[in-house]
Amino acid sequence: MGKVVIKNLKKSFGDLEVLKDINLEVCEREVICIIGASGSGKSTLLRCINALEDASSGTVEVDGHDITGAHADINKYRQDIGMVFQQFNLFPHMTVLQNISFAPISLKLKTKEEAQAKAHELLKRVDLEEKANVYPEQLSGGQQQRVAIARALAMEPDVMLFDEPTSALDPEMVGEVLAVMKKLANEGMTMIVVTHEMGFAKEVADRVIFIDEGYIVEQGPPSEIFGNPKNERTINFLNKVL
Numbered sequence: 001m002g003k004v005v006i007k008n009l010k011k012s013f014g015d016l017e018v019l020k021d022i023n024l025e026v027c028e029r030e031v032i033c034i035i036g037a038s039g040s041g042k043s044t045l046l047r048c049i050n051a052l053e054d055a056s057s058g059t060v061e062v063d064g065h066d067i068t069g070a071h072a073d074i075n076k077y078r079q080d081i082g083m084v085f086q087q088f089n090l091f092p093h094m095t096v097l098q099n100i101s102f103a104p105i106s107l108k109l110k111t112k113e114e115a116q117a118k119a120h121e122l123l124k125r126v127d128l129e130e131k132a133n134v135y136p137e138q139l140s141g142g143q144q145q146r147v148a149i150a151r152a153l154a155m156e157p158d159v160m161l162f163d164e165p166t167s168a169l170d171p172e173m174v175g176e177v178l179a180v181m182k183k184l185a186n187e188g189m190t191m192i193v194v195t196h197e198m199g200f201a202k203e204v205a206d207r208v209i210f211i212d213e214g215y216i217v218e219q220g221p222p223s224e225i226f227g228n229p230k231n232e233r234t235i236n237f238l239n240k241v242l
């Protein structure tokens with residue numbers, strides 16, 4: 001589970017064509033890192049994958065289910081896709097445990113006891129067992145982001161999307177979040193990660209995708225993209241960020 005197939009995806013906002021013709025197959029257990037300049041369409045692509053945005057044309061399938069079809073059950077589809085944002089977006093009035101168990105309980109996927117047991121297990125996985133009963137404001141940014149990852153995992157998704165998960169963090173907290181993501185990757189989660197952390201992309205990605213002006217301009221294993229980029233735009237971009 002966790003195969004994503006995107007065909008001829010286009011997305012415009014009014015006259016602004018943001019995604020121009022995206023074709024991408026992500027295999028089960030694959031880790032994809034998406035890199036590219038600000039405004040190139042990376043967030044829009046992730047938002048089309050979990051149906052936060054409607055595609056203008058083209059198809060997006062996860063495990064064979066097309067979300068762009070007229071009869072698509074978007075809510076069911078979304079349950080299979082976890083998303084982690086730059087801003088952690090935790091519910092401020094809920095404890096950590098409540099944040100993690102809220103969705104499975106309210107969607108009646110689990111009893112309260114089952115959901116809380118799962119939440120404790122997830123807190124152990126992100127190394128925050130002792131924080132179950134505190135509120136988000138009592139946590140550091142890195143801890144909040146690890147809770148946000150646990151919250152996404154509570155829905156037992158087949159695919160995890162990350163949109164610059166460490167960009168809002170103080171530098172000393174980046175490592176702890178990347179370590180959790182690396183563990184998840186090693187456990188076989190299908191992951192699509194928009195990131196500026198080139199070290200993470202080099203070490204963890206199976207494939208790196210460079211997006212420029214709404215197109216996938218170049219893609220390949222990290223050794224190729226970072227070691228021997230072929231496209232002039234990729235080279236220019238990497239020269240700026242590395």
Ligand code: ADP
Pocket residue numbers: 013016018036037038039040041042043044045
């Ligand atoms: P990235 O994540 O690569 O920085 P985005 O996908 O956020 O890029 O944005 C790509 C372009 O689409 C930008 O020009 C942005 O201003 C525009 N855009 C994104 N979302 C909207 C929206 N909801 N309405 C209008 N324009 C948008």
Ligand code: MG
Pocket residue numbers: 042043044163
């Ligand atoms: Mg973005």
